[in-house]
Amino acid sequence: MKTEVKALVVGGGAVGASIAYHLARAGWDDVMLLERDELTSGSTWHAAGLLPLFNMSYATTHIHKYSVEFYKTLEAETGLNAGFSVVGNLRMAQSQARMDEFMLYASTAETAGVPYEWLTPAQIKDRWPLVRTEDLKGALYHPTDGYINPADVTMAMAKGARQRGVVIERKWQVDGYHWNGQAWEVTCTRTADKGGNLIATEEQLVITAEHVVTATGNHAQRTAQLLGLKIPAIPVEHQFIVTEPDPALVEYRKTHGEHPVLRDADAKWYVREERGGWILGPYERNAPARFEYGVPDSFRADLFPLDLERIEEEYMSMIHRIPSSETVGLKDDFNGPICYTPDGNPLVGPAPGLRNMWLAEGFSFGITAAGGTGYYLAQMMVEGEAEIDMASLDPKRYGRWMTTEYAARKNEECYEHVYILHHPDEERPACRPLRTSPAYDRQAARGAQFGCVNGWERPNYFGPLDAPENFDHDARSFRRGDWWQYAEAEARAIREGVGLIDATAFAKHWVSGAGATEFLDGFTCNKLPKIGRINLTYALTSAGTTRTEYTIVRRQENGYYLVSAGAWAAYDADYLQKAAEDFMARTGKLVLVHDVTTQWGVFAIAGPKSRDVLKAVLKDADPDTALSNKRFPWLSAREIELGMCPTMAIRVAYTGELGWELHHPIEMQNYLFDLLEKAGAEHGMKLVGARAQNWLRQEKSYRAFGTELGRDATPAEAGLDRFIDLEKDFFGKQAMLDLGIRSKCVTLLIDGPEDADPWGREALYDGDRRVGRLTSGGYSVAFGKSIGMGYVAPDLAAPGTRLKVRMFDQLWDAEVTEDSPYDPTNATIRQNG
Template sequence: MTLPTHARAVIIGGGVIGCSVAYHLAKLGWTDVVLLERKQLTSGTTWHAAGLIGQLRASSNMTKLAKYTADLYASIEAETGVATGFRQVGSISVALTTERHEELRRSAAMARAFGVPVEEIDTAEIKAKYPHLNTDGVVGGVYLPSDGQGDPANIALAMAKGARQRGALIFERTKATGVARDGRRITSVEWEAEDGSSGTITCDHVVNCAGMWGREIGQMLGVNVPLQACEHFYIVSEPIAELQSLPVLRVPDECAYYKEDAGKMMLGAFEPVSKPWALGGIPEGFEFDQLPEDFDHFEPILEAAVNRMPMLAEAGIHTFFNGPESFTPDNAYHLGQAREMDNVWVAAGFNSIGIQSAGGAGMALAQWMEDGEKPFDLGDVDIARVQPFQSNRRFLKERVTETLGLLYADHYPYRQKATARGVRRTPFYNHLLQHGAVMGEVAGWERANWFARNGQTPDYAYSWKRQNFFGNVAEEHKALRENVGMYDMSSFGKIRVEGPDAEAFLNHVGGGDFSVPVGKIVYTQFLNSRGGIEADVTVTRLSETAYLVVTPAATRAADQTWMQRQVGEFRVVLTDVTAGEGVLAIMGPNARKLMQLVSPNDFSNDANPFGTAQEIEIGLGVARAHRVSYVGELGWEIYVSTDQASHVFETLFEAGEEVGLTLCGMHAMDTCRIEKAFRHFGHDITCEDNVLEAGLGFAVKTSKADFIGRDAVLRKKEAGLDQRLVQFRLTDPEPLLYHHEPILRDGEIVGYLSSGAYGHHLGGAIGLGYVPCSGESADQVLASAYEIDVAGTRVGAEVSLKPMYDPASARVRA
């Protein structure tokens, strides 16, 4: 078969992911798809995968993709004649600690909200379903009857055959060796075959499905794909006579999983400290290769397993296997349109869940390529989240030693990565550490999450209950509500939009009205064509031709890329200026008093009303004071160039002694914002949440000239809301909310919380979540009885569509 000279899409990599993308593009009618595989299909990682197919993931959309995957594997054999070996054997996860049991019970509640069948089972029920298990120390568990297992290589080959049947072309032993570019587009891919032939394929799109080669292929394509291969171990026993079909078993407290397969028992591990592999590059000839055994590394896992599964002591080991799999810095795979190029797509770095993710990931990416927009929120895995520094080899080596083990670690709320820390620091980093700051990390930024008291260990002690910082955050929260607090916001993204068309451009991409005086601050959203929220921003007019767009730290890169793709003929330049200014938030009823101590400027309502910015003198320097608030109090965000940042911090801190200033962290900011029902992007509002249903219609001005998403907003106004974002307060002050807890309305599950935190002022845990309301008035929504499922216990909740704290916003305008 001869390679064509043109293809609509060239897919690089013939593992299960590349085959899935080819299959799903062909299914959408893309007949001129070419897949290039350097060796043989499945020869990298797919062939030695364990083949576990679980349906419950960490979010509703990831669960939706996993459920789609299982359904596909169950049906594709009939379509292609290739057996996938898919068996719905179920899975059991067991807890050996009360903390892990809490996690499993919360995951069971989440499964109920997501529509995944689940049973919470006690030790006796676990033993009945898994008689070979030693249940000593087992506290409890959960059973997911719809989980399964399959044959990884045949799953990939089935999708490859399905793709071929629909016209896709697949070429093995054909390596992509280079590309030609024109600006932000790849125009052609060069290839070489093992038989010595070579050539070029012009193309409209390129998809990087190169697995553990994804970083290097990304470099060839001009895009950043941070991932690193790690060694992954499992053993397979000799045949065991009495072994029948069993559920997949996970014992995460012992870092182990078990799978019965063809009368043998497989034991796999996700050890706490993993072994990065091929740091200098993967050998050129790698194909169906195994790595050297490392029994010493695996021995602690095996020792615990022999106790947990006594049959392993008798059976003997048939196979000790060590093979590489790729891991990413945050343990989420990379999917979507690469930021650096406009026609390069990525599906790689699947962190040992490639088989159970491949069907859904391929479907979602193909639909995204077809429509030019994400089919639904994929923020968990969207490659637009990655940072340039994350491809640093030393960073990856250090980080992936941890991320493999995090798959089976306790998934505590607020858990921070421990490795490869400190790469991005704000100008106030050392000042904050000196005063007891306990740092967290977002997008590489070190941020003060809370402050330890004198004599208190400045570190997290994780739990599902009240963690060791609970009282500290309560004090910081109280300071913001009753006096004055200061926290560091420097990590928030700052994008300068400048040029003669800056006003017109922002009026095109943003829902707000940017035809405002210099110094005015506009809070609004950038929408997509469906009225979903692409970004949640504040925009300050700095001059006639310049604006400053402020975004969350985690989405700065994605938001700037999204804006850049809308530029077209507008005469504007977008510049990331995040590192150029430090930002200190001064918030609370005494914020004005503190500001007057450090600056001669006028901070009165007449001179500096809410939603305006002014240039100020502060200490010996100058800064810009933005009167806005994310905590629902009177306050200012002080933007100061980094060279003067330390001086301004010291000036404010010293003057603060006179008014009782408290240093606060990001956790206190979050607990305050949720009391005020301020939305959190990525949780409460995403690209698939309509701006009106999110309760943010006030920030979108449909009366102005056309903007992206305006028609969808008008259609939704006409049709009415299908759901509303509701605020909840638990009537019992003890339970804690994080997110994804099921919402029950009159006894029936109707949704789940999008975010949760403790409301220290309101005296209970607070959550936000969408409630279906088609054809209902606001009063009808509020008239029902509501409960929240917290780890299997239903807790009564008060509800409101207005913020429970200061609904009239009198405090921020004081």
């Protein structure tokens, strides 16, 4: 058995087999896969094998699309039939809200080139007469979907991997990982069958691997313990039942093809044919998490007892939808562990804090995602980056604050929410509130309706305190819900008066040391600011695309305060720390990186009257001029005293108005909140949430990380030329220049429906030709219409270009505007006083 390899893949399910295959196909000729038992002996063996392309995540949609196309090629390459039945996927809707969801999803599918059709209830009944349709609104049909045999497709990928030189070893369990500074030393133990159990023998060896990928499925918690990580991948019970043959179905099949996979989202189940009968897969309430602290040694390819009472509602709804199934008996049942994560997306990418350790864990739709995960993860490992932005799947989207209890409860919630309406601003209640700023209770008492960002509670908007019982606080709508009027008033308050935003969730790092300036100069693409000034800048990937965005405040000659997106705190921290370590190893110069996120609270005050509010509480020898352009110019930072609260004030506003960010000791936040609220009352100051802020930043064409900014576009393609200093060398510069301009980020004003705004997932058209996609959307109080940002071909990026945006299955007029359509000269931001 080999003991030195370039890449070691741990786990022999569908995901692990795909990764090994694609690493070899990408050119790595020294790859090994280890499986503790037999290939497919984890969740793969009892998976239903569905292949749904339908997904709101841009990255996941591409992953699923690749899988479906890839699986169709395996038989020609390996000679093994993967058992792919391309029967289509019919998603049925019982309500208009569900149809609204489907219409947004369909527009998103267009951006990835996924085909679909709309069907009326009559058309459904005509094609598939066994389906009851009188209570349906319609359906979305994906003709290229279907299902596959999980074991067969895994074995086909494993054979393809072997043909490309991959060594696959079974009955070896990984018991330890050690990084020796150059490679991983992986301790492995031979396993054996004994009385139906899998036991460890005394035979051990150490495999040295330059790279390790873990695809350990239900054993992710054991992997986490071995690596000293927190991995929120914990299984949840998933049941499905198989019926005896249905005579009506058997008769129907004599003259017709197979039914598509049927999904009644409002009833929370999928159904497909199986040997003349039906498979029902429900996503019921109260399915428990299992193996929170590891899989018992006695559990192999095993199942849990079926709990029919828990799925009675879903079973009865299947009978309602397919009446012929009522008299059919049950033939078989399955209740097995399926791994989940709190948001339902898998964890794919580099492990936090570790070198050359890659995670591929937490796959609730593992068969669908396996092919694409192998393809894109191999790109990341071999080439440095994938061709799509994989940040939404990055393992570091969950920080060290995450606990086992949190992951287990959120994973149960995620399972239950598989078929619950998913609008883009969806907020789920489990495990909340958890991370709160000190002013949380004060804001809640004033009507704050909170969203959750990286565990932090952050106001989305401030609703009425006397709201009726049926008030749509959760905004479970794809149109303008009850909340919209309050967000609109908050946005207008900042444009016309003054508003206060809690931005405490921002990620914050302090970078210092003798090498700090040299390090940051090469780490980011913009000039570094002078002491007391700030700059917006970007760290690039090795492919020249945008890795992260920082606001850098230079406090000292070699002391910098870095502010970045709150949702990406651990993601930014890991990249920053590893880059600093690389710099020190290369130069020998000291760079210290400290995460100070929880030490500093942040309020953003903005609007034409913001200076007046601050003057009322500012302690200065001359408060009338302390905040003037001369003493406190735009894009500068100063230490000021607001009452008794020492504050680092930064003159910048993400809303595009006159304003300041007030970074303060977090233990003084309630004092500062009360002080500002009292002073602001005289000027009509409103508390403002994230939804209004998101609308306002689009009026200024301010890009946001995770939407306009990501690892699939360069800062130049994002239109950020003014923040790129081509006179200096910086990481990723040449790669960025080599890529050129493949597409351009634009802002569009949209004449959309009267009762809805775009969410930032929609396809863009030039005539009947799809030419791009929105990445953000909302409403503009300055222009009285919908607004959005997105990417189009460079020749369509000129202001005045007329395009169309697809919303609710219609094309609506949209016009490319100049960058920063509101106050393009920044006169408002620079306002003197």
